[in-house]
Amino acid sequence: MAQTQKKSLWKNAITGVVISVVSISVIIALFRGKTDFYVLLRIPIKYLLTILSLIIATWLLDAFRTWCLLRASEIKHVGIIPLLENSVLTMFFNAITPFAAGGQPFQVYYLTKLEIGVDISSAVVVSKFIVGQMVLMALAWMGLILYGNLIMRVSFIGHAVIIGFLMTTFFVVVLILFGFSKSVARTIVTGVLKLGKVFKLIKKERFDKINENLQEKAKEFNNSVLYLAMNKKWLSIHFLLAAVQWIL
Numbered sequence: 001m002a003q004t005q006k007k008s009l010w011k012n013a014i015t016g017v018v019i020s021v022v023s024i025s026v027i028i029a030l031f032r033g034k035t036d037f038y039v040l041l042r043i044p045i046k047y048l049l050t051i052l053s054l055i056i057a058t059w060l061l062d063a064f065r066t067w068c069l070l071r072a073s074e075i076k077h078v079g080i081i082p083l084l085e086n087s088v089l090t091m092f093f094n095a096i097t098p099f100a101a102g103g104q105p106f107q108v109y110y111l112t113k114l115e116i117g118v119d120i121s122s123a124v125v126v127s128k129f130i131v132g133q134m135v136l137m138a139l140a141w142m143g144l145i146l147y148g149n150l151i152m153r154v155s156f157i158g159h160a161v162i163i164g165f166l167m168t169t170f171f172v173v174v175l176i177l178f179g180f181s182k183s184v185a186r187t188i189v190t191g192v193l194k195l196g197k198v199f200k201l202i203k204k205e206r207f208d209k210i211n212e213n214l215q216e217k218a219k220e221f222n223n224s225v226l227y228l229a230m231n232k233k234w235l236s237i238h239f240l241l242a243a244v245q246w247i248l
Contacts, residue, residue, distance in 0.1 A: 019096075054248055061245040062087040065131075065238050066107075069124040070116070072234035073227065078114050086110045104129060119217070123224035126179060128238075133172045135242045140165055179225040185218040 094103035111121035152158035
């Protein structure tokens with residue numbers, strides 16, 4: 001089973017590389033008229049090593065962020081090496097799925113394979129995302145304050161930046177409320193399920209049972225998030241690591 005999963009992973013990785021190369025070739029052909037990958041061989045080795053170092057540093061920071069949140073949740077049986085593997089594979093799944101949507105679900109799946117409960121795994125992954133977005137928004141605010149006038153001079157880009165920033169802020173606020181407010185979590189879960197029932201994705205006779213199960217999972221998730229947030233030490237370290245990761 002494990003061997004099959006590894007083969008499948010390598011197949012997906014190779015497919016991702018091929019798609020990337022083809023996409024880059026098409027873009028270069030459209031805008032420059034020729035494809036010249038030999039230019040990569042002329043890049044000074046020091047620049048390539050710098051890029052590689054930054055990538056590895058990003059992987060390590062992401063792994064340590066997960067490690068900190070697990071420690072905040074009193075999970076101590078997982079070392080940094082499997083979490084580093086988790087970070088590398090997460091970025092891979094982000095790269096090969098539309099809108100980078102595959103990373104977070106994969107993280108939850110991977111953490112459960114490390115004998116961590118779904119509630120804690122979900123809380124850790126969502127907390128990582130929320131903290132990362134909060135740091136990103138703080139940096140965005142700094143950018144808008146320092147370079148807002150310059151950004152707004154470019155009509156389309158300026159408005160797109162503002163709209164994107166507001167949408168991200170709204171999404172993060174909803175996630176925070178979902179994580180810390182049980183009533184909000186219940187409302188969102190019920191609302192999504194009702195929407196699924198309207199579009200006939202959920203059968204009416206199964207609605208109550210599914211709703212009950214998901215409400216229980218949401219409650220466990222809330223408890224894990226609240227417990228995690230109580231550990232100020234590890235949470236503070238996690239914020240610092242997230243800031244360094246985004247700056248890199």
